[in-house]
Amino acid sequence: MNGRVFIIGLGLIGGSLALCIKKEHPESTIFGYDISRDNLKLAKMLGVIDEIASTIEAGAQTADLIIISTPVKETEKIIDLLSTLALKQHVLITDVGSTKSVVTNKSQVLLDKGITFIGGHPMAGSHKSGVSASKVILFENAFYLLTPHESIKEQVVQELLKWLQGTNAKFLIISPEEHDLLAGAISHMPHIVAASLVHQADHISERHELVTRLAAGGFRDITRIASSSPSMWRDILIHNKNVLIQLMNDWKQEMDKVLSLIKHERADELYDYFSRAKKVRDGLPQDQKGAIPAFYDLFVDVPDYPGVISEITGYLAKENISITNIRIMETREEIFGILAISFQTEADRIRAQKCIASYSNYDTTIG
């Protein structure tokens, strides 16, 4: 498509969408604005945008598509500002925020003026922030939820889908309320729980220094999302307050139930509790991206000697297999092998397994 795309907020998500749109529509012009001048210059330097807009006003007025990819509280203010500007008659405005009810309610100021706004949420990302973390494949196979108001014509939704085709995401239309309940359960709650587990371990470490070292394995993996941007998550939780109050109360009740089972040593019921959770968890789809991205991990059973990482990465480099993370596990408990390597795709993991088998005698297992 040939048009002017204006991205407000050039971080991980705004930058990644810019790359996806440019890949699919090379004839379009992508220009951006960010409150941080340094970020803006970096986005231009990295080739994520074609042009810099000096202000939101300057960028918005000539745009055919406007994507608001700022923290959700800022998105509200930007929608207010956009509603005061003289925009192109057929401009399409969307956002990428992790909450949808507050933002879509706010978008009424645009709809009242005949300006189209379609709420959006690409349900993929990372605990990393900033334009330098943007990737063209970030949304591949991920769900991308859209929450158009019922007054929005199908043809306009199709136009937005066309712009966003380069994400290779799976688009679903859903109501803002349903979105917030689902995102609350599978994304917002896990972030709260991950942060709380980190706090708990941190308190214990005041008395037992060893806890930090022992926390290197599974604990580190399940609390990875506690490394996400604190300001982003502060805003998400406040926006989704009503849903989260309900979900957290349910969670507290659930914890009380488990506490009581432990206290009274109800062995059979505890077994059932874990057994039912295992069954549900084992049944989750493995070949698609959820809100919290999966990593394709491969564990390599290697002797713990200096130089082992470069030996393995050397084999992978010979076959041009890129990795996203590599680490020595500090515990052998529950996993076979001590070198954990993460890949972007399942195909890379399979190639890596074959590659390591052909260059060495090290055993590998899939995590």
Ligand SMILES: NC(=O)C1=CN([C@@H]2O[C@H](COP(=O)(O)OP(=O)(O)OC[C@H]3O[C@@H](n4cnc5c(N)ncnc54)[C@H](O)[C@@H]3O)[C@@H](O)[C@H]2O)C=CC1
């Ligand atoms: N990080 C993730 O994994 C995901 C985040 N989201 C949502 O995407 C949005 C952006 O998140 P990220 O890209 O991760 O954050 P980020 O921190 O990487 O980028 C946000 C950018 O917005 C800029 N910004 C802040 N206020 C601004 C304003 N008033 N005007 C212009 N620019 C402003 C910041 O300087 C920053 O460059 C958030 O609403 C978040 O809820 C959605 C899906 C995944």
Ligand SMILES: O=C(O)C(=O)Cc1ccc(O)cc1
């Ligand atoms: O891996 C992580 O840190 C995530 O949880 C990614 C993420 C963050 C926010 C979203 O609205 C959707 C996905």
